[in-house]
Amino acid sequence: MKTLILALGLFWAVAAHAQDQSNRVFQNFAKGTKLLANIKYGEHEKQKLDIYWPENARPDMPLLVWFHGGAWRMGDQCNDMSYMKNTLNEILKNGFILASVDYRWSTQQVFPQIVQDCNMSLEFLYQNAEQFGFDKNRISVIGFSAGGHLVNLMALSANNQKSEFIAPSSKKSFKIKCVLDFYGPVDLISQTKPEEAFDHESPIFDLLGATAYERPDLARIASPLTYVDENDPPFFIVNGEKDESVNFTQAHLLSSSLSLVGVPNTLTIVKDAPHYGEYFDAPEIRNKLIAFLNHYGK
Known part of the structure; x- marks a missing residue:
C-alpha cells in the first residue's frame, strides 16, 4: 500500500505540472482533486x-x-463535463475515482474500431488498476449521446462474444458493474430521421459507412438493443423530453427491453430538456444518479 501511495504521489506531481494546459474542465472540480x-x-x-x-x-x-x-465525429475526453460539474464533484465526493476517455472519431476509422477503442480503454484501466489505485472489479461506465451509445453497446454486447468489438491487439478481461446512459441511441434504424435515411453526411453514415436504411444489417450490429439479455448490468437511463437529436423514445425502448428480461433499470425523462446541458445536472437527477451508483457501482 505504501508503494502505491508513493506512486500515486509521483503521478499527481507530474500531472500538476501539465494539467492547466491540457485540461479545460479541471477548474470545475473541487479543491484537492x-x-x-x-x-x-x-x-x-x-x-x-x-x-x-x-x-x-x-x-x-x-x-x-x-x-x-x-x-461519433467530434469532441474529446473533456466533452459534456462543463455542464455536469456538480454531478462530477458528487461522484468524487461519494468515493469514486473518475476516468474520462477519448477515442478515434468515426471519420478517422471504420466501424467497429470506435467501439474497439472504448473496450481497449477499459481493458487498459483494468490491467493497470493497482497502479492507479482503484478496484478492477468495480468498474462502471457513463456516456453521453454518442458516448451513451458506445457504453450501451459495450455493456450489452459483453455477453454475446462479439470478438469484432475487441481490437486485435487487445483482449477483454473487465466486467462492467453498471451503466449510466444519458441520451444514447440504442436502435440506429428507428433513430434515423426520415430526412437522414439516405443522407451521406449524417452522423450514422459516418459511423457505419452507410445509412441505416442502406445497411440495416450493419445498423443492427451497431445497435445496443440487439444484445439485450438477462445477464446485462443495471442501467440508469436519462433523456430529455424535447431532445431534437435522440428522441426520448430511444430511452423508453431500452428501459422496456431491459425490464422484459429482468435487468434492473431506472428511466428519467427530463421535462422540457433538449439534447444536452445543465438540465441534466439538476439536483433531482444528480441525487438519483448518486443513489444508483452507490447501490450498483460499489
Missing part, C-alpha cells in the same frame, strides 16, 4: 484518457469511466 491527463492507452493520438482522484483517495476505490458525446 488530483488529475493525471492524457494517459495513452493506444498508439493513435486520440487513444488517451484522463484520471481524476478525490482529495481523500485511498487504494481500491471503485472507478467510473466517462465517454463523451459528439455525434
Whole structure:
C-alpha cells in the first residue's frame, strides 16, 4: 500500500505540472482533486484518457469511466463535463475515482474500431488498476449521446462474444458493474430521421459507412438493443423530453427491453430538456444518479 501511495504521489506531481494546459474542465472540480491527463492507452493520438482522484483517495476505490458525446465525429475526453460539474464533484465526493476517455472519431476509422477503442480503454484501466489505485472489479461506465451509445453497446454486447468489438491487439478481461446512459441511441434504424435515411453526411453514415436504411444489417450490429439479455448490468437511463437529436423514445425502448428480461433499470425523462446541458445536472437527477451508483457501482 505504501508503494502505491508513493506512486500515486509521483503521478499527481507530474500531472500538476501539465494539467492547466491540457485540461479545460479541471477548474470545475473541487479543491484537492488530483488529475493525471492524457494517459495513452493506444498508439493513435486520440487513444488517451484522463484520471481524476478525490482529495481523500485511498487504494481500491471503485472507478467510473466517462465517454463523451459528439455525434461519433467530434469532441474529446473533456466533452459534456462543463455542464455536469456538480454531478462530477458528487461522484468524487461519494468515493469514486473518475476516468474520462477519448477515442478515434468515426471519420478517422471504420466501424467497429470506435467501439474497439472504448473496450481497449477499459481493458487498459483494468490491467493497470493497482497502479492507479482503484478496484478492477468495480468498474462502471457513463456516456453521453454518442458516448451513451458506445457504453450501451459495450455493456450489452459483453455477453454475446462479439470478438469484432475487441481490437486485435487487445483482449477483454473487465466486467462492467453498471451503466449510466444519458441520451444514447440504442436502435440506429428507428433513430434515423426520415430526412437522414439516405443522407451521406449524417452522423450514422459516418459511423457505419452507410445509412441505416442502406445497411440495416450493419445498423443492427451497431445497435445496443440487439444484445439485450438477462445477464446485462443495471442501467440508469436519462433523456430529455424535447431532445431534437435522440428522441426520448430511444430511452423508453431500452428501459422496456431491459425490464422484459429482468435487468434492473431506472428511466428519467427530463421535462422540457433538449439534447444536452445543465438540465441534466439538476439536483433531482444528480441525487438519483448518486443513489444508483452507490447501490450498483460499489
